[in-house]
Amino acid sequence: MNAGKLLLSAVLAASCSLAFAADPVTQRQDVFKDYKKTFGPMGDMVKGKTAYNQAEFAKLAAHLEEISKQPWQYFTPGTDKGKTEAKAEIWSKPAEWKKQITAHQAATAELAKVAATGDMAAIKPAFGKVGQSCKSCHDSFRKAD
C-alpha cells in the first residue's frame, strides 16, 4: 500500500469511529439486542424448550456477564430524547439507576459462576434473579412499548 492509500484508510477509519461515537443511543440499543440474543437461548434451555447444553449455556452466561458492563456508558446526558425508550428518571435519579446496574451485574456474575458448574438446581434460581433484574430496571427506567 502506498502512503496516500494508507492515509486515506486512516482517515476513513477515524471518521467511522467518530460517527459511531456520535450516536450513543444506537450503541446502547445494540448491546441490549445482544442481551436478547444471549438471554433468550439461555431461557429456552432453563425452561426445557431446547436441550440443555452445559458448555453452550456457560458460554452464553459468560458473555452475558461481559456485556452487562457495557450499555451504561452510553447513557450520556441529553440522550433521553429521540428514538429511545430511556426514561428521563435515569438522569434525575442517578443513585437508583446505579443501584439497578449494580444488582444486575451481581446477578449476571453469579449466573456465570453457577453456569460453569452445570448444576441446573443452582442455575435455575440464578437465571431467575437475572431476569428479575432486567424487569426491575425496565419497570423503573424503560418506557413501555
Ligand code: HEC
Ligand atoms: C439498569 C437498567 C437495565 C437493566 C438491568 C436491563 N435493561 Fe434492558 N433496557 C434498559 C433501558 C433504559 C432500555 C432502553 C434503551 C433505549 O431505548 O435507549 C433497555 C432496552 C432493552 C431492549 C430493547 C433494545 C432495542 O432494540 O432498542 C432489550 C431487548 C433489553 N433492554 C433487554 C434486556 C435484558 C434481556 C436484560 C437482562 C438480561 C436487560 N435488558 C437489563 C435498561 C436496563
